[in-house]
Amino acid sequence: MSHGYKIVHQSPDVKEFIRLRKSIGWDEIDFELAKNSLNNSLFNVSIYDKDSLIGMGRIVGDGHMYFYVQDVIVEPKYQNKGLGAMVMKEIELYLSENAKKGSTIGLLAAKGKEGFYTKYGYYERSGDPLGKGMCKFV
Numbered sequence: 001m002s003h004g005y006k007i008v009h010q011s012p013d014v015k016e017f018i019r020l021r022k023s024i025g026w027d028e029i030d031f032e033l034a035k036n037s038l039n040n041s042l043f044n045v046s047i048y049d050k051d052s053l054i055g056m057g058r059i060v061g062d063g064h065m066y067f068y069v070q071d072v073i074v075e076p077k078y079q080n081k082g083l084g085a086m087v088m089k090e091i092e093l094y095l096s097e098n099a100k101k102g103s104t105i106g107l108l109a110a111k112g113k114e115g116f117y118t119k120y121g122y123y124e125r126s127g128d129p130l131g132k133g134m135c136k137f138v
Helices: 014-023 033-040 085-096 114-118
Strands: 007-010 043-049 052-061 066-072 104-107 123-127 133-138
Touching: 007 085, 014 052, 014 066, 043 085, 052 085, 052 123, 066 085, 085 114, 114 123
Parallel strands: 066 104
Antiparallel strands: 007 043, 043 052, 052 066, 104 133, 123 133
């Protein structure tokens, strides 16, 4: 815990998830879609300031060969305070314990955020031969 923030390994409330997405300019999504998606995550990390969700990230995939880092979000007024790094630290710890040799970890970085993920071993794919995107092989 840092600066009074609470970190939990559980899915956020669906309404809070939708609100957090909207705070960074992502499209609003259907409640049931969001609920079902969150319920099917392999791993969640949520950061709260008091009772308000201010940051999160999760992993989706099959839990064996493929892991996908998804929804790493920090509310704008809390950005540039290390919360994204706190989220990724928790995600990387989970992956170090669960992604075995031969697994693939992928993500799609938001435009301009690629450099944030390179610090964790992800790299930009040039397009040859695998196509565009970022991935990490364990």
